[in-house]
Amino acid sequence: MKKNVLTAALLALTISTTSFAQDSTQQKAPAKGIFGKVLEAVTNTSAGTGGSLTNTDIASALKQALTIGIGKGSDQASALDGYFKNPLLKLTFPPEAQKVASTLRQIGLNKQVDQxxxxxxxxxxxxxxxxxxxxIKAITSMSIQDAVGILRGEKDAATQYLRRTSGQQLVTEFTPIIDSTLKKNNATKYYSDLVNTYNKVPFVQKANPNLTAYATGKAVDGLFLLVAQEEAKIRENPAARVTDLLKKVFGGK
Incomplete structure (x- = not known):
């Protein structure tokens, strides 16, 4: 019996669904497929009504799957060209300064803009x-209620959870690093020089955006885009990143 329930749990992680709308108290209603059966097993276990899927099984396996998959997304972002050569993540001139880049390119400063x-x-x-x-801190702090909510939630429920629990901390962590790196790589100087050059062009609206805040916000947004992609992979094919724990819990061993 436990093997069947745990196998169902694996399939629940791999199948993205938006069709579940049944209240957990309606246990006599018709089955809602594998996803609904897993939720019923979770509900029965939490209520002590004979379910065989334990809280530890659910939370531990989900945490490990997320740690492995989302860690991969973090590694991808932090690699050389992780942002620069990813068209979905690449940072460009701030929106309010796009005219700066365009004008400077028109007057032959392509190299400076690219730098x-x-x-x-x-x-x-x-x-x-x-x-x-x-x-990892946010994932390991996840409660059983959080884990069930992710199983029950939308296809990006884990990403939403991480943004809610760690988004502000990432901004706090990123800001001094980005500020320092911008200075180290002369980006602040490049930007200051470019904006000053642009501001000398007659009849243009002067530009002076907060470069560090802009870069930090875009960096965090891009990271969560990768997290969402990794969550999709976890749901679609967790076997691609199995561990002993996942084999034991979701493989019915």
Whole structure:
């Protein structure tokens, strides 16, 4: 019996669904497929009504799957060119300064603009190295209610949980690193020089955005985009990153 329930739990992690709308108290209603059966088993276990899927089974396996998969996303972001060569993550001029880049390119300063954007992305990649321990802390602090909520939730429920529990800490961790790296890579100087040059162009609206805050926000947003992609992989194919714990819990061993 336990093997069947645990196998169902594996399939619940691999199948993304938005069709579950049944209240957990309606246990006599028709089955809602594998996902619904797992939730029923979780509900029975929590209520002490004879379910064989334990709280430790659910929480430990889910935590390990998330730690492995989302750690991979953090590693990807912090690698060289993790932001710069990913078109979905690449940082460019702040929106309010796009005219700065466009105008400067028109007057032959392509190299300077490119140097600035490269430095901006290097800062994000440096900061992303701090992300993994922040995520691991949030995952290991997950309660059984959090774990069940992720199983029951939308396809990005784990990503939403991590953004809610660790988003502000990432901003706090990233800000000094990005500020330092921007200075180290001369991005602040490049930007200051570029903006000053732009501001000398007649009849343009002067630009002076907060570069560090912009880069930090974009770096964190990009990281959560990778986290969402990794969560999708976990749900679709957790076997690609199995461990002894996952084999024991979800493999019916």
């Amino acid at each position: 600035f954007e490269l430095s901006l992305n290097r800062a994000a990649e440096d900061a992303a190295k701090k992300a993994k321990p922040v995520f």
